[in-house]
Amino acid sequence: MSTIDYNNVDFGVFLPVTNGGWIISETSPRIDGSYQQNRTAAIIAEDTGLDFIMSMAKWRGYGGTTNHWGTSLESMTLMAGLAEATSRVKIYATVHTLLYNPAVAAKMFATLDQISNGRVGMNVVSGSFANEFSQMDMWPDHLDHDQRYDLAKEWIQTVKKLWSEDSVTHEGEYFKMNDCMSYPKPLQSPRPEIICAGQSEKGMGFTIDEADACFIGGRDLEELAEVSRRAKRMAAERNKTVKTYAMFSIIPAVTDELAEERMRVYQEGADFGAIKGMLRSYGLEPDGRENSMVARAKSAFMCETISGSLETIVTRIKHIIEVTGIDGMMLTFPDYVDDLRFFGEKVLPALRASH
Numbered sequence: 001m002s003t004i005d006y007n008n009v010d011f012g013v014f015l016p017v018t019n020g021g022w023i024i025s026e027t028s029p030r031i032d033g034s035y036q037q038n039r040t041a042a043i044i045a046e047d048t049g050l051d052f053i054m055s056m057a058k059w060r061g062y063g064g065t066t067n068h069w070g071t072s073l074e075s076m077t078l079m080a081g082l083a084e085a086t087s088r089v090k091i092y093a094t095v096h097t098l099l100y101n102p103a104v105a106a107k108m109f110a111t112l113d114q115i116s117n118g119r120v121g122m123n124v125v126s127g128s129f130a131n132e133f134s135q136m137d138m139w140p141d142h143l144d145h146d147q148r149y150d151l152a153k154e155w156i157q158t159v160k161k162l163w164s165e166d167s168v169t170h171e172g173e174y175f176k177m178n179d180c181m182s183y184p185k186p187l188q189s190p191r192p193e194i195i196c197a198g199q200s201e202k203g204m205g206f207t208i209d210e211a212d213a214c215f216i217g218g219r220d221l222e223e224l225a226e227v228s229r230r231a232k233r234m235a236a237e238r239n240k241t242v243k244t245y246a247m248f249s250i251i252p253a254v255t256d257e258l259a260e261e262r263m264r265v266y267q268e269g270a271d272f273g274a275i276k277g278m279l280r281s282y283g284l285e286p287d288g289r290e291n292s293m294v295a296r297a298k299s300a301f302m303c304e305t306i307s308g309s310l311e312t313i314v315t316r317i318k319h320i321i322e323v324t325g326i327d328g329m330m331l332t333f334p335d336y337v338d339d340l341r342f343f344g345e346k347v348l349p350a351l352r353a354s355h
Contacts, residue, residue: 008350009321010328012052012090013045013340014247016066017078018061021067022302022332024278025049027269029335033071035081037087041336043259048344049352052090054123054330055079059065060131062281064274077121091116092195094123097155099138105155106162113351117188124196124211126152126203127179129281134137139206142179149202150174156194156210163191166335183247208235213322215330217303225324232325249308252333253341259307270300303332303344310342317336 013020017040021031029035041238042053055078061070079093093112095105112120133139143151151174161168162182169176184191196207197215207214214231218224228244235242251261258263306316317329333339 004318006318006321006343007355009351010051010243010245011343011348012050012054012092012245012328012330013041013336013349014330014332015041015053015055015082016053016332017073017075018058018069019071020066020274021083021147021334021336023266023268023300024062024064024066024068024271024302025269025300026271026298031336033073035073037076037336038078039082039085039281041340042086042089044337044340045143046086048290048341048345050089050347052092052121052330053082053086054092054176055094056094056123057094057125059128060272060281062274062277064271064277066271066274067279068271068274076112077209079120080112080115083112083119086119087117089119090121090193091119092121092123092210094125096125096128098127098133098140099151101160102155102175103162103177105181106159106291110163110182110184113186113188113192117206118166120186120188121193121195124152124156124194126196126198126206144283145200146202149198149206153206154209160191171342185296201271202219204231204234207231208238208240208242211242211246211289213327215245215247216326217246221320221323224326228325244325245328245330246324247303247330248331249301249303250313250333250343250347252310252313252339252347254309256308256312259309259312262334263301263305263307267300273299296353310346310350313343313347314354317347317351318354336342 016031017033018032019031045053054073057075058069058072062068075094079091082090111120130139154172154174158170163186167176168180194211195213196211197285198204198207199216216227218227224246231242231244251259251262306313
């Protein structure tokens with residue numbers, strides 16, 4: 001019998017803020033990235049007991065016949081609307097440290113915390129892909145990977161001061177504040193939760209030092225488990241704790257065979273023009289290895305899939321949690337109505353009823 005209490009495992013939805021969602025295909029269900037589609041998904045997540053909703057920040061798509069991710073909603077504005085549409089679910093908005101002054105971001109998230117009645121969390125992104133930011137003349141060519149994390153560290157420390165102190169005077173390498181005041185303060189004490197994705201030594205260290213949870217990935221469960229263990233080991237060495245989360249796509253059907261057929265149809269419609277655009281944008285890791293998302297996207301799916309019948313999906317999720325030790329899953333769906341409702345009404349109760 002499992003020793004894991006699945007009531008303590010977090011399950012959330014990565015909202016469809018961009019057209020195409022997380023399958024690069026001409027034959028997947030239509031995701032248009034509209035506010036109405038996101039609002040519907042948020043309400044289903046709220047009503048069926050999921051723990052959080054999150055939106056990414058995306059500024060340029062990948063082309064191809066589907067113009068994948070060419071349409072996108074702005075994260076913080078979107079989550080303000082969804083804060084009004086919901087009352088329970090945790091709300092994570094994404095902010096790029098390269099685009100927003102710390103004082104602007106501090107006030108925006110304090111506002112979001114008030115709108116949501118203390119439910120907002122901050123997803124911090126320290127960089128992006130150069131062509132997204134260079135199109136608006138906002139890519140700092142003079143900063144390398146580690147320096148962007150140095151900037152992000154100064155940025156988040158300044159935000160935290162603005163959330164807690166009466167006045168902030170700061171003269172750093174990247175930001176200057178002169179008797180800077182920021183009211184109202186967030187409702188949450190001591191502050192809104194912070195989450196970040198980063199698997200490099202520098203990125204993971206930043207997350208452990210400044211955030212509460214880390215998004216991680218891996219080519220397989222063994223690698224995912226090792227990354228999760230490494231994050232928690234690094235946190236323990238700093239006398240801290242950190243939660244780890246990973247992203248998966250749920251593809252359900254009445255039978256395993258029908259789920260496999262769904263996946264085959266989506267793969268047959270793969271938009272290779274958009275996949276090539278994505279590869280150009282994401283590129284390769286510095287050591288020449290593809291990252292896990294790029295490797296999977298070559299078959300149209302941008303994240304690890306969990307497919308099959310109800311029983312198969314429940315069994316698979318339990319296995320993943322038990323093997324990897326992650327604290328939660330951020331989920332995507334081909335269909336953010338029927339598939340999301342299936343997960344919330346069928347899969348989630350089955351998980352939480354088991355111990």
